[in-house]
Amino acid sequence: MAGTVIVVAVLTLDVYAHVGGLDPLATTYQYLSPPDLAHVLGTDQLGRDLLARVSIGTTFSLLVAFISVIISVGVGCIIGAISGFFGGKIDRAISLAFDALYALPPLIIAILIAAMIGAGIVNTGVAIAVGYMPQYFRIVRGIIFSIKERPFIESTRAIGAGYFSLIFRHMMPYAIPSIIALMTLNMGSGIVDVSGLGFLGLGLPPPTPEWGTDLGRGRDFITSGAWWPSTFPGLMIVISVLGFTLVGEGLDEVFRATSTRQKEKF
Amino acid sequence: MRLRTFILLRLLLMIPMILMLVTVVFAIMRILPGDPVLAVLGSRAATEEQIEALRHQLGLDKPLYLQYVDYVFGLFRGDFGYSMVRMDPVTTELAIHLPATIELTFWSMLLAVPLGLYLGVFAARKGGGKMDASIRIGALVRWCVPVFWFGLVLQILVVQFGLPLPIAGQANPRITTVHEVTGLYVIDSILAGDPRALADAFLHLVLPVATLGTTMAASITKIARTNVVDVLGEEYIKVASLKGCSDDRVFQKHALPNALIPILTYTGLQVAVLLQGAILTETVFSWPGLGRLLVDAVSHRDFNLIQGCVVLFALVVSIANLIVDISYAIVDPRVRF
Amino acid sequence: MVESLLDVKDLRAYYYVPSFTVKAIDGISFGISEAEALGIIGESGSGKSTIGWAVLRALPNPGKIVSGEISFGGRNLLELDREEMRKIRWKEIAMVTQSAMSSFDPLMRIGDQIAEAVTVHEDITQEHAIERAKGLFKEVSLEPSRFKSYPHELSGGMRQRAMIAMALACKPKLVIADEPTTALDVIVQAQILRLMDNLKSELKSLSIMFISHDLSVVAGISDKILVVYGGKMMEYGATNEIIKNPLHPYSIDFVNAFPNIEGTKMLFESIPGDPPDMRDPPNGCVFHPRCKYAWGKCKEVVPSWREVEKDHFVACHLYEVGGAWEHGRPHNPS
Numbered sequence: 048m049a050g051t052v053i054v055v056a057v058l059t060l061d062v063y064a065h066v067g068g069l070d071p072l073a074t075t076y077q078y079l080s081p082p083d084l085a086h087v088l089g090t091d092q093l094g095r096d097l098l099a100r101v102s103i104g105t106t107f108s109l110l111v112a113f114i115s116v117i118i119s120v121g122v123g124c125i126i127g128a129i130s131g132f133f134g135g136k137i138d139r140a141i142s143l144a145f146d147a148l149y150a151l152p153p154l155i156i157a158i159l160i161a162a163m164i165g166a167g168i169v170n171t172g173v174a175i176a177v178g179y180m181p182q183y184f185r186i187v188r189g190i191i192f193s194i195k196e197r198p199f200i201e202s203t204r205a206i207g208a209g210y211f212s213l214i215f216r217h218m219m220p221y222a223i224p225s226i227i228a229l230m231t232l233n234m235g236s237g238i239v240d241v242s243g244l245g246f247l248g249l250g251l252p253p254p255t256p257e258w259g260t261d262l263g264r265g266r267d268f269i270t271s272g273a274w275w276p277s278t279f280p281g282l283m284i285v286i287s288v289l290g291f292t293l294v295g296e297g298l299d300e301v302f303r304a305t306s307t308r309q310k311e312k313f
Numbered sequence: 314m315r316l317r318t319f320i321l322l323r324l325l326l327m328i329p330m331i332l333m334l335v336t337v338v339f340a341i342m343r344i345l346p347g348d349p350v351l352a353v354l355g356s357r358a359a360t361e362e363q364i365e366a367l368r369h370q371l372g373l374d375k376p377l378y379l380q381y382v383d384y385v386f387g388l389f390r391g392d393f394g395y396s397m398v399r400m401d402p403v404t405t406e407l408a409i410h411l412p413a414t415i416e417l418t419f420w421s422m423l424l425a426v427p428l429g430l431y432l433g434v435f436a437a438r439k440g441g442g443k444m445d446a447s448i449r450i451g452a453l454v455r456w457c458v459p460v461f462w463f464g465l466v467l468q469i470l471v472v473q474f475g476l477p478l479p480i481a482g483q484a485n486p487r488i489t490t491v492h493e494v495t496g497l498y499v500i501d502s503i504l505a506g507d508p509r510a511l512a513d514a515f516l517h518l519v520l521p522v523a524t525l526g527t528t529m530a531a532s533i534t535k536i537a538r539t540n541v542v543d544v545l546g547e548e549y550i551k552v553a554s555l556k557g558c559s560d561d562r563v564f565q566k567h568a569l570p571n572a573l574i575p576i577l578t579y580t581g582l583q584v585a586v587l588l589q590g591a592i593l594t595e596t597v598f599s600w601p602g603l604g605r606l607l608v609d610a611v612s613h614r615d616f617n618l619i620q621g622c623v624v625l626f627a628l629v630v631s632i633a634n635l636i637v638d639i640s641y642a643i644v645d646p647r648v649r650f
Numbered sequence: 651m652v653e654s655l656l657d658v659k660d661l662r663a664y665y666y667v668p669s670f671t672v673k674a675i676d677g678i679s680f681g682i683s684e685a686e687a688l689g690i691i692g693e694s695g696s697g698k699s700t701i702g703w704a705v706l707r708a709l710p711n712p713g714k715i716v717s718g719e720i721s722f723g724g725r726n727l728l729e730l731d732r733e734e735m736r737k738i739r740w741k742e743i744a745m746v747t748q749s750a751m752s753s754f755d756p757l758m759r760i761g762d763q764i765a766e767a768v769t770v771h772e773d774i775t776q777e778h779a780i781e782r783a784k785g786l787f788k789e790v791s792l793e794p795s796r797f798k799s800y801p802h803e804l805s806g807g808m809r810q811r812a813m814i815a816m817a818l819a820c821k822p823k824l825v826i827a828d829e830p831t832t833a834l835d836v837i838v839q840a841q842i843l844r845l846m847d848n849l850k851s852e853l854k855s856l857s858i859m860f861i862s863h864d865l866s867v868v869a870g871i872s873d874k875i876l877v878v879y880g881g882k883m884m885e886y887g888a889t890n891e892i893i894k895n896p897l898h899p900y901s902i903d904f905v906n907a908f909p910n911i912e913g914t915k916m917l918f919e920s921i922p923g924d925p926p927d928m929r930d931p932p933n934g935c936v937f938h939p940r941c942k943y944a945w946g947k948c949k950e951v952v953p954s955w956r957e958v959e960k961d962h963f964v965a966c967h968l969y970e971v972g973g974a975w976e977h978g979r980p981h982n983p984s
Binding site: 146150163 | 329330334453456461462466468473586588592593596607608612614626630634
């Protein structure tokens, strides 16, 4: 699908930038020069080449988003599985906590956590992850609930399977289709959140090239007519988010089509 | 179950929910690393005694559960704590900045809901054609554009093309010397009978509302379209058409009302996204609302203020969810258990 | 011959899906006279429901009527434009569908939906339409207190009655009932059938097309029966004839598959094999892969439709010249 093309293109640009030796940290004396032949996208306030910053920045945005997705999926799924499997009071308490978490907008939670634990790649990843955990928690818990009572689980139990293998090897796989599409979509949301935090000054520490941070810094120069420091990083955000969203929606359609087969009587 | 009972029960259910929310926020604030006292004192070289004194004053030397109890009871009394940075009760700061956010979000939703609904329904009606495809693609791309970047681009465009639109602030202090009654500048200027102030207020609203409003409209368009398309596939729509109803009648009397319920429910649940967007929009346009207050508090390590803002946001989202649940029960005859 | 109300000639309707074409009905012809009830029976996938939808020109999207003629009251329905067809729908030909559950708008009261059926066709006031709807309520033995109920507040049986009431709202000449009792339990099923039987006697000029896979249900109501399989006609005749004296091997198996409480006790026989894949139907006689009596000719040549006994038609090589049963079907063939 179109999305995959975009994602691949973005990743290629990133790899190329690394390999091609583009240096996002090299300062020059050409502060804030508009796009020209030497610097295709212009330079920022410290004379750094924007093309370099924008393309190397891909690594960071995608990396942090990826980390956040992994963490939220991991924690959300595991707790969801455990909660769903054991049920009872524990389940109700945990569900209530996650419902509360679900009520808060992910960015606000991220701001809160980022404010507390400070900057850094992993830190930012964790901050963003927390807001998305409830989604996975709900999905996995729901699926575990629905297959908990099925006969094949009972028989696996009877054979003597321990809780661990029962939950993770036999029940979790059913959740995979629902999760994969969501993960991809959340990559897109993750990228937006990383740049959002960066924009607010809460993301990765300078001089790390990050789209949000860069375009946030560029704000100060808009009134003087320098439009490029804020424009191009943002463009990259849109393109990469679009890519992941398209892939995610495509996956969603594929999985929905296979799970709900409509019987048409002719 | 009678409707009254349902509402009462739902209201009662809100209490443990809000308690949980407050607990979660409290937990995040207290449990994560980061010492509020050191943050407040900042780089000011402080003696051990001063640090201890401040810690005692803030109540941070008490055991955690006591701090928690204090805080919760404080909330019930309307006491959100004290902002060390601004030297003001948190409640005051919240009250000062609330109206600006209300004004921004109100007008944004006023733009977003009709726009999103119209485009979404229109696209569904035209199902499969070029108009449908272009609306879908447009909404999707707009959804992928971060709200803050959109605002920045608008600002850039205004500057580059020299348009006479203000790019920051809620009002121009040289024009607007209106006495603040509500804090909602549009209303205040009407109350004061000052047309120039009114025009000024509106002009200042243009860019921020365009930013936040279109962001919300994008997701509303998508959800409206999906729901209408889903409803159109239902059996009773086929039967209505079979019964002899004209296409228009089927769409207006049967499809739309059924689709509107889930759409409005979803829109109500977008309050969380709306607040998130408001935070970023206010930052871009230097709009003096709660969002900017939060960001400011964060940069100054004003812990009580941060906590207060987040709790307020959480409360607003909870109330919005409550309203959605209740309206759903009123509108949909199937929900009465 | 009684003047036919509905006359279907060589109707073909296919469903066009990106990778293949399903020939749902492929050459169906029959007629229904005034005040006659025709039962169309067949397995799932035989195309019987498609016939009903085709008559109303309401095939679900990938379906198209490919060729044929549907004469109703002298007009060819396939030649009418949208607006003319809309006027015919419900006013002349109405439908009772299988899923009464999902056939009603969940947001509208039942009474209003029945009244709507009237107001879209006739120029009468809302009050009169409500009056008419209330009358219909009584006719289908629904309590008047239920008039203002919402669909989800009624039981399955009640909803089915409401659907029947709605179908009769404009006093149509023909009602197509597509598996109207399949989703109901047996007791309710009996009630609905009794209701339909009563209505048939009361409304002297009402014709019914009763589509089902359940022979016992069809037999009670229909005057004539048409057996379909794989989109084609197998047999047609008076109900009693078909049941006492089924001619086509498929009909024989079909009749035998429904146990007879009164008759001699015999083993419950089902028809071996699977329904044909309608994307690629068998050559020759569409039933030949599952037919006990099939021989070479059956695999290649499509049997012709012929009147084997008076007003009793079959499409089977057994009855053609050279066929094993050319001179009559042996009693109790094994």
